[in-house]
Amino acid sequence: MNGIEVANLGYAYGAKRALDDVSFTVKTGQFCALLGPNGAGKSTLFNLLTRLFTSPEGRIRIAGHDLATGPRAALANLGIVFQQSTLDLDLTVRQNLSYFASLHGISGRDAAQRIEACLRKLDMLARADEKARSLNGGHRRRAEIARALIHDPAVLLLDEPTVGLDAAARASITGHVHDLTSDGTTVLWATHLTDEVAPDDQLIVLHNARVLADGICQDMCGDTPLQERFLELTGASV
Ligand SMILES: Nc1ncnc2c1ncn2[C@@H]1O[C@H](COP(=O)(O)OP(=O)(O)OP(=O)(O)O)[C@@H](O)[C@H]1O
Incomplete structure (x- = not known):
């Protein structure tokens, strides 16, 4: 396929x-x-x-x-990363991903495990609990890419x-x-x-x-x- x-x-x-x-x-x-x-x-x-x-x-x-x-x-x-950032800057990286997981009907332990796995793929796990606002542009983008993978597209x-x-x-x-x-x-x-x-x-x-x-x-x-x-x-x- x-x-x-x-x-x-x-x-x-x-x-x-x-x-x-x-x-x-x-x-x-x-x-x-x-x-x-x-x-x-x-x-x-x-x-x-x-x-x-x-x-x-x-x-x-x-x-x-x-x-x-x-x-x-x-x-x-389909996972999508738009040209313009759509992160909520007042939420942490983990909260941004958690919000997206909810939108896809994913919650609880499943959501927590997926968030860890997606952040690890983008080498962003160490920044999971930082507010998006405090990240530089490159890290924000990596957080968004991790977020786009949450439903395993x-x-x-x-x-x-x-x-x-x-x-x-x-x-x-x-x-x-x-x-x-x-x-x-x-x-x-x-x-x-x-x-x-x-x-x-x-x-x-x-x-x-x-x-x-x-x-x-x-x-x-x-x-x-x-x-x-x-x-x-x-x-x-x-
Ligand atoms: N709403 C619109 N009304 C009329 N023409 C449009 C509209 N949107 C895009 N176009 C035209 O359609 C063509 C393709 O535009 P498109 O935005 O898809 O190109 P692009 O490759 O994404 O360009 P860019 O890299 O500048 O974003 C262009 O000639 C553009 O001017």
């Missing part, structure tokens, strides 16, 4: 085509970087994958579940999760999220930063509403640096 299947997806804002005949598959346990310049259609795609938007054009399957005909099962398999979506962070925090978060694939989590990571993509990641280049390229990064680039290859493909600046 694949983590994500998107087939012939289209979306328009009035006359403006934001996605046009977009198709791709992300295998279970694969890290997939969705790379595109501003306006490529990344946010629109995320809004469709999370069902904030719906479209009559095309089909989306999450962990084998059709998002249109089986939205409950599809969304239960098969697929994790992250929309430009490193925006506004320094190089060290970006590298740490990128590394932690790559590690999540080792237990079979499928990751779709939207970015416009080529240094967040590893050679064996799947890379989908989105430009002007269409998929320009889809493959394993090192196969796509050969000896050419990704930044250069990206510019060749899009003619855009990153």
Whole structure:
């Protein structure tokens, strides 16, 4: 089974085509970087994958579940990290995760064990009882990623999760999220930063509403640096 299947997806804002005949598959346990310049259609795609938007054009399957005909099962398999932080800054990290666990109907010992396990995956257990407000930007992001894993989703979506962070925090978060694939989590990571993509990641280049390229990064680039290859493909600046 694949983590994500998107087939012939289209979306328009009035006359403006934001996605046009977009198709791709992300295998279970694969890290997939969705790379595109501003306006490529990344946010629109995320809004469709999370069902904030719906479209009559095309089909989306999450962990084998059709998002249109089986939205409950599809969304239960989805963890989401939005570009803007949604932590409650007055709660501790543990309380933020506990709140999310409740929303998913998880409580008691089960919730406590999941919170510990998710925080451990992001190397955030030592900060569990600190208020979110006292954390730096990188740690806040790691807490949010841990929170997105609380219901053990098969697929994790992250929309430009490193925006506004320094190089060290970006590298740490990128590394932690790559590690999540080792237990079979499928990751779709939207970015416009080529240094967040590893050679064996799947890379989908989105430009002007269409998929320009889809493959394993090192196969796509050969000896050419990704930044250069990206510019060749899009003619855009990153
Ligand atoms: N509400 C809207 N009405 C009209 N056009 C829109 C609307 N939202 C987005 N668009 C257009 O649709 C296209 C795709 O936008 P989208 O936000 O999905 O791109 P993006 O890749 O996420 O860009 P960014 O990195 O800047 O967030 C762009 O040309 C954008 O101007």
